[in-house]
Amino acid sequence: MDPNSKLSEEKVFKDPVHRYVHVRDKIIWDLIGTAEFQRLRRIRQLGTTYLTFHGAEHSRFNHSLGVYEIIRRIIDDVFHDREHWNNDERLLCLCAALLHDLGHGPFSHSFEKVFHLDHEDFTQAIITGPTEVNAVLRRIGDDFPKKVAEVIAKTYENKLVVSLISSQIDADRMDYLQRDAYYTGVSYGHFDMERILRVMRPQEDQVVIKQSGMHAVEDYIMSRYQMYWQVYFHPVTRSAEVILTKILHRAKQLHQGHYSFKHQPAHFYSLFEDELVLQDYLRLDESVILYYFQVWQDEEDPILSDLCGRFLNRRLFQYIEFNPNSQMKMWMELNHLFKKAGIDPDYYLVVDSSSDLPYDFYRPGEEEERLPIHLLMPNGDIRELSRESEIVEAISGKKRTDHKLYFPQDLIDRLSSKRKVKEQIIQLLSSGKN
Structure with missing residues (x-):
């Protein structure tokens, strides 16, 4: 296949964030039509966030199109004919942008935590394995799928290409911040992307930002900060995630204990037995997971049945602030009291x-090295962002952590036959709120 093969007529997708997503390259159009890419329509972008922000029903499919569109604009409009940019890398960038989230599972990160999976591993497996996506990519060349996988794995030799897809200011973040803000209805994720795109410049191994665009980048970083704490880490969303993960843990434990399910978890067998293969993984999406949660409400196991009902009907856990350094004794006492009350603390x-x-600025040799954002100064010098911006310097390298303790208030309220235990639990939880 000719790498430059074009459609006879440009295709466009209407998009609420970018207005239009433009497709002229035949390979991009063919990739969008594959079964593996269409599966992303059935994976929500924000997992359980729809239980907190009711508009957050958007999918990995439309986010992936958005990342592709940003990369297309950077390459075709900003980088075209500039020094350090090789247009031979154009199609590779576009494909990597479109496919970067291909391996996400249902409810994404919660699902990964339970089964110790990594969506990036599955993304690379889909791209290089016996799939429709791989067959389309191989039309460009036998080694093309491997190159796309390397970009996503951040091991591709051209670091400039990698930085467009994955860095502290990349197309992925620029799309999801705006898209997630739009669908959740909040104002935190808005920043001047048009300005940032205009001041991006290719360098030998990464994208840099003209110094005149520094304030737009400051705004982008603060938008990201606000979105994480106001949306992504919202305590109600986390309550739903806690219940979701406990459902999956319980189902796995029951399967390993040879429990006789009324509705056999056939889609989960290879997961529960740690023998997951790619084709089994690709059959999993959120409609499948929610089907099992629906039928598991009728299971005889009271914990599985209760947790599924809670998730589907949004009867979530309550929470209090928790300090693991000073409140572990309280947690241990609550653990003991929950057992006395007949409430399993492992799940509740x-x-x-x-x-x-x-x-973060560059910390060579550390785990998860982060390449910093660099500014291109008027005299041609390159300066790391936090050395020029007081706002960014103030938050650089500062990791913020938040802990919550989740529990079912309704089960505690119903402990009428164990009044003393109930009072002790309420007293301990009340002390944690103060």
Whole structure:
């Protein structure tokens, strides 16, 4: 296949964030039509956030189109004919942008935590394995799928290409911040993307920002900070995630204990037995998971039945602030009291922690090295962002962590036959709120 093969007529997708997503390259159009890419319509972008912000029903499909569109604009409108940019890398960038989230599972990060999976591993497996996506990519060349996978794995030799897809100011973040803000109805995620795109410049191994665009980048970083704490780490969303993960843990435990399900979890067998293969993984999406949660409400196991009903009908856990350094004794006492009350603390007394590092400068050799954002000064010098911006300097390298203790208030309220235990639990939880 000719890498430059075009459609006879440009295709466009209407998009609420970018107005239009433009497709002229035949390979991009063919990739969108594959079964593996269409599956992303059935994976929500924000997992359980729709239980907090009712508009957050958007999918990994429309986010992926958005990332592709940003990369297309950077390459075709900003980088075209500029020094350090090789247009031979154009199609590779577009494909990597479109496919970067291909391996996400249902409810994404919660699902990964339970089964110790990594969506990036599955993304690379889909791209390089026996799939429709791989067959389309191989039309460009036998080694093209491998190159796309390397960009997503951040191991591709051209670091400039990698930085467009994955860095502290990349197309992925620029799309999801705006898209998630739009669908959740909040104002935090808005920033001047048009300005940032105009001041992006290709360098030998990464994208840099003209110094005149520094304030737009400051706004972008603060938008990201606000979105994480106001939306992504919202305590109600985390309550739903806690219940979701406990349902999956319980189902796995029951399967391993040879429990006889009324509705056999056939789609989960290879997951529960740690023998997951790619084709089984691709059959999993959120409609499948929600089907099992629906029928598991009728299971005889009271914990599985209760947790599924809670998730589907939004009867979520309550929470209090929790400090693991000073309140572990309280947690241990609550653990003991829950057992006395007949409430299993493994499923109904859960500490959840969230942390974020909004911006970091370069720390060579450290785990998860973050390449910093660099400014291109008027005299041609390159300066790291936090050395020029007081706002960014103030938050650089500062990791914020939040802990919550989740519990079912309704089960505690119903402990009428164990009044003393109930009073002790309420007293301990009340002390934690103060």
